[in-house]
Amino acid sequence: MVADARERRDVYNHLGFADFRLAVEVRDANATRHYGLVLDGYDALYAGELGDLAAFRPDAVIAGTPSTWQDMMDNIVGNGGADGTHTLNALSIAEDPLRVRSDDPLGRDKFFRYAETLQTLFDSLARSRPVAA
């Protein structure tokens, strides 16, 4: 995703700049892991796996099970981008199977303010992995 933002500058610049710290939470019965994504101006930066979620100071956390995330990624790769039921918004609107949470409602609202940039980034997974035949 981060490479896509670097390589297709014109696409991301056209979408406009952003200021957002998103933690992606992958949780199952045994463990919860967090990964950080930072939108800073026109740049997208991967902060890696987060040892301390609070220290990352996320504006919002988007949480789901490993199978939900895998299903979303498979859908993106298989379709060359998320289909109608697998966009970030579609999967999170009913708070199931993904849930967006934030201590601050404005932090959660940032998830919507940058919706197109985030979806473009996630859809770029299809560019780095082969689309299914």
Added chain:
Amino acid sequence: MTLATADLEYLRRARRGEFDWGWLRNSRSEWGVKAVPSKVGLRLQDIMIGTYGVVPDHAPQRTMAPRGADIDPDVPDMGYTINDKAEVWSDNLLGLYEEAVSRQWSATRDIPWSELPELDPDIEHAMCQLSTVLSEVEMVASDFPAKWLWRINHDFVEAKMFLCTQVMDEARHTEVFRKRALANGGGLGKSKAVVERFLKLILDAETYDEGSALMHLLGEGIVLSLFRAGELLAPSPVEKKIFRLCMQDEARHVAYGTMHLRYRLERDPSLAEDYHSYLDKGEEIIGMLFTTPEVVEPTAMLAAGSVKAAEELGMAAADVLRARVIEEYLERCDHALLPRRARLTLPPELLVGVRGVEGKVA
């Protein structure tokens, strides 16, 4: 007011090279400030430096002179009625303005209109009815700020600039939904009086406080949730993109409204009861919107996929969505220092599934 006459004597002196140079030698504005651009360019935040960065709590004059300029003593009174910063300001204003300018899009260029697929006629009809409602309601969010812009003191120019971006955003939303209604053979649907009554409540607001609470916090918060639902339910990737792009704009307006109300109440908590009474009225009409077929049924149809499936599904999907809409609105009210859970005037039947209002549910 008498109009000044042209100073022809000055013109004659200037022709002889006898310039005034007062603006060059005797200016009382601040000299020597130098703004440093950020990585994305020179933002408003970057030029809030020196005395230029000081926004007065009460504007000392009612003039269009740029804040920080050396102002003639005899400038005319512009008649501004909003002269207190707290009436329009929010702490996130500068960033929201820059973001709005950076994230503008075009309903003509950025939507892949040629990729609209032919849809089942009932689905097309539902999409067109939803587009009709949205094209109708979005323009009030241009009209309302436009109505108040000229009354806002120029010392709060950043607030005026942000509201100008909102005027443009909402014009584009009106445009994109009108285009969607006409782009695929369906056309416009029904316009309902109850919708117009809510718009009139906003437009007729006696104060900016009242209209902003009704529009930025209540109305746009609900429309933001409707855009989210639209993105989920949209019948093709074309509408999905429309809803995502609109969602981005709407969330900025809600972010302003929430933080503006917070700024206002932090400085004058005694206004809380006024705001509650504005929202009491607004929620009453919103309750009617939640029970208006032309508003409810297009989304039910889009969620189910057909008339028959919608009749079998009933309001299940709509109930879940409405509960989230109301929860998000209540969370924003909490954040704006105006807790509404105990005060909510929506009918209990509409509150089923809403967390944190259990005592009010029928």
